Amino acid sequence: MSILLRVLHWFEDPAHWTGTDGIPTRLGQHIQLSAESVLIGAAIALPVGIALGHYGRFGNLAINISNVGRAVPSFALLVLAFQIFGLGDAPIIISLTALAIPPMVTNSYVAMQEVDPDVKDAARGMGYRELAQVLWVELPLAVPLLMAGIRTSAVQVVATATLAALIAGGGFGRYIIDGLDQQDYTKLMAGAILVALLALATELGLGAAERLLVPRGLRLLKAPSARRVTYKAA
Amino acid sequence: MPGHLFLDYVDPWINWDWLSTHVPVFLAALQEHITLTLIAVVVGLSISLPMGVVAHRWRALRNPVLTVFGIFYTIPSIALFALLIPYTGLGTLTAEIGLVGYAVLILTRNVVVGLEAVPKDVLDAANGMGYRPLARLLRVELPLALPAIFAGIRIATVTTIGLVTITAVIGLGGLGQLILQGLVENFHTPLVVATALSIVLALVADLALAGSQRVALPWARSA
Numbered sequence: 001m002s003i004l005l006r007v008l009h010w011f012e013d014p015a016h017w018t019g020t021d022g023i024p025t026r027l028g029q030h031i032q033l034s035a036e037s038v039l040i041g042a043a044i045a046l047p048v049g050i051a052l053g054h055y056g057r058f059g060n061l062a063i064n065i066s067n068v069g070r071a072v073p074s075f076a077l078l079v080l081a082f083q084i085f086g087l088g089d090a091p092i093i094i095s096l097t098a099l100a101i102p103p104m105v106t107n108s109y110v111a112m113q114e115v116d117p118d119v120k121d122a123a124r125g126m127g128y129r130e131l132a133q134v135l136w137v138e139l140p141l142a143v144p145l146l147m148a149g150i151r152t153s154a155v156q157v158v159a160t161a162t163l164a165a166l167i168a169g170g171g172f173g174r175y176i177i178d179g180l181d182q183q184d185y186t187k188l189m190a191g192a193i194l195v196a197l198l199a200l201a202t203e204l205g206l207g208a209a210e211r212l213l214v215p216r217g218l219r220l221l222k223a224p225s226a227r228r229v230t231y232k233a234a
Numbered sequence: 235m236p237g238h239l240f241l242d243y244v245d246p247w248i249n250w251d252w253l254s255t256h257v258p259v260f261l262a263a264l265q266e267h268i269t270l271t272l273i274a275v276v277v278g279l280s281i282s283l284p285m286g287v288v289a290h291r292w293r294a295l296r297n298p299v300l301t302v303f304g305i306f307y308t309i310p311s312i313a314l315f316a317l318l319i320p321y322t323g324l325g326t327l328t329a330e331i332g333l334v335g336y337a338v339l340i341l342t343r344n345v346v347v348g349l350e351a352v353p354k355d356v357l358d359a360a361n362g363m364g365y366r367p368l369a370r371l372l373r374v375e376l377p378l379a380l381p382a383i384f385a386g387i388r389i390a391t392v393t394t395i396g397l398v399t400i401t402a403v404i405g406l407g408g409l410g411q412l413i414l415q416g417l418v419e420n421f422h423t424p425l426v427v428a429t430a431l432s433i434v435l436a437l438v439a440d441l442a443l444a445g446s447q448r449v450a451l452p453w454a455r456s457a
Contacts, residue, residue, distance in 0.1 A: 070389070071437050073429065075413060076399060076428070076432060079416065079417045080426070083420075159313075163400070166414075167417070180316075180319075189320060191316060193313075195313040196313045199313070203305070203308045230340055232307065232396075234312065
């Protein structure tokens, strides 16, 4: 029987859809680990990036943080966190959060920097105070790039969460790592397909969210070049 | 903390005695790491230069190609390796298919973006001077696109150095293999030193490429 047929049968087997090693449980773990890391990362990275972009300060730092982030291997980050914090979700979430931060800082900085200075002048002239100007004028205009940064981070976190299985974590990575250990290529491929689909769903889902969040006025303009940081961690 | 559950012995982050007798291990890993990276970036570049030119020349191809590449780029490397293993086995071929693939995705995009950034006036002037399409591409468009291509090479190189560590899972890994060893044996030294070497390798490669760009492209120094 060809490997693809065996993978198909693996997915059809009801035993793989229940229990602690079932697909729903693993999906839940994968999403939980990823979502918590992205949310914590966003809570740290977005205010920093937005503030730096708004004031136009420390631009080199904001831009270069994703270059430095790229140089740190995500796999090493996970293993180091495991050695420091031991078993459990904590080392996974800490290292995934660290991974999520750089692209979001850089993209939100660039997003705020690229707001047309004339628009800022107009807002000031209309009597907007600084906070109101950031919230109601600059942020809506920065949404496309801001969301692109969140999307980049989220996809990388979902990808890297797979490696969490190496440090005894849950998620779809379990199938890949266990499949490798047991030389069970069916399980290995099933896990790979699940991980790839989840990463794609993250990319497409956040892309759709981005289109919903972009203000109508911006959508009417020629599609803005949603330049995003090229970032691949896993 | 794992490691001192049963023993009263605390494993230091770096055991210098062990390290001093195991330098060749690290050098071999470093060499494998560099080789895997070089193959990926060089092969990737030789595929993506023509691809980028084609996607730029035939406008209808541009968006489909970049969109499909964007989708492939989201596939986690470990998932790609796992998908390839039943066909190409554990080893260099599987690793390089993935590494070259991701390098191509990064580089093609930058080739296209670089070619698009060539000002229309320059193209008009080149046409007026009698350049034929191929000569114009080689002598006018590509040199002006080189800064963007170089930026792509830098990103692809640093990214590949990071991704190589993940190939430890399929039996290669260069420095990643030592990181995995540190994890499996619960021994800090190979883990810490290999991580540091991997980061230093990425930063040195990035700086070296930035330096060679300055030397090779004097017309793009202000950028």
